[in-house]
Amino acid sequence: MERFSITFYRDLRKHPTLILIACVYLLSIHVLPEIPSTRVQHWGICPKNVFAEPSQTPEQQRSAKYIDQDADGYIAIVIDDFGYYWHLPEVSGFIDMPWPVTISIIPGLKESHRIATATGAAGKDVIIHMPMEALNAPPMTETRVMMTGMSSGEIGELLDWSMEELPWAVGLNNHQGSRAVIDADLMAKLGRELKPRRLFFIDSRTHPESVASAKISEAEVPAVICDVFLDRIDSAEEIRKQVAYLADLAGRQGHALGIGHVRITTYEVLKEEIPKLEAEGIHLVRVGAYVREFYDWKY
Numbered sequence: 001m002e003r004f005s006i007t008f009y010r011d012l013r014k015h016p017t018l019i020l021i022a023c024v025y026l027l028s029i030h031v032l033p034e035i036p037s038t039r040v041q042h043w044g045i046c047p048k049n050v051f052a053e054p055s056q057t058p059e060q061q062r063s064a065k066y067i068d069q070d071a072d073g074y075i076a077i078v079i080d081d082f083g084y085y086w087h088l089p090e091v092s093g094f095i096d097m098p099w100p101v102t103i104s105i106i107p108g109l110k111e112s113h114r115i116a117t118a119t120g121a122a123g124k125d126v127i128i129h130m131p132m133e134a135l136n137a138p139p140m141t142e143t144r145v146m147m148t149g150m151s152s153g154e155i156g157e158l159l160d161w162s163m164e165e166l167p168w169a170v171g172l173n174n175h176q177g178s179r180a181v182i183d184a185d186l187m188a189k190l191g192r193e194l195k196p197r198r199l200f201f202i203d204s205r206t207h208p209e210s211v212a213s214a215k216i217s218e219a220e221v222p223a224v225i226c227d228v229f230l231d232r233i234d235s236a237e238e239i240r241k242q243v244a245y246l247a248d249l250a251g252r253q254g255h256a257l258g259i260g261h262v263r264i265t266t267y268e269v270l271k272e273e274i275p276k277l278e279a280e281g282i283h284l285v286r287v288g289a290y291v292r293e294f295y296d297w298k299y
Helices: 002-014 016-030 058-063 089-096 112-121 152-165 184-197 212-217 236-253 264-279 287-295
Strands: 073-082 102-105 126-132 169-176 200-203 223-225 255-261 282-284
Touching (some): 073 089, 073 236, 073 264, 089 264, 102 112, 112 126, 112 152, 152 184, 184 200, 184 212, 236 255, 255 264, 255 287, 264 282
Parallel strands (some): 073 102, 073 255, 073 282, 102 126, 200 223
16 A cells, blocks of 8 residues: 555656646635535436526516516416426427416426425515315325415415525415315405515316315415416417417407416426417417516505
């Protein structure tokens, strides 16, 4: 061992480059900070903006306007069900889209916070995709669920936890929730808890008799009802029809909101159709600006 050490140091003296390499290595393992887990690549694929700092603070993001006055109609598009996966191309695709689609993230899943960080860095709006009790499905076991019978305090604590998970959130829509949204007492409590947190609500219309928007509006919280589901049928042809219907609705009534899901077919269709809509005078806007402009949301 002693002979090896002497030979090694003699080699170092003959080759100064080796000394430099050794110093850089020691510096990297003892001095340089570790990259936070929210910025580490996963499965070799990640949104290109994940290594950037968020372009705005959560407060700036909520107050951004981004509505011009020259369009024939305005649409907001919310993409649901983020949080399960990071490595799928549609995840990075939606986050890196050059148009302001809204990223709706289920809090508490493995990739939820990472996706929220990347979305904030990309300058897009984040909303909480809150799991709620359904009529014909067991509660999710992967994360927390808003259940009928919850107290106002429990609902408030759940919202606070969700906002810690997703600090860029500007609003909330329901994931499932066919039982929750027909419970007037639960929706009234939710409205009262959303108001001091300055979050708006989007009713995903998971039940035709939903009272969510009516009861939440009573608390003076903006409550928007989804106008069009874009991908109830996972077919490019059907999604194109729904996008066209959304644009037609916006042209007739001035604005419309659509909801889709983080699926590759939905991503590919929107990537093709949004530029066509823009050329026709139908402008896609951030959901926060949409609610502020058309539902008098004051953050």
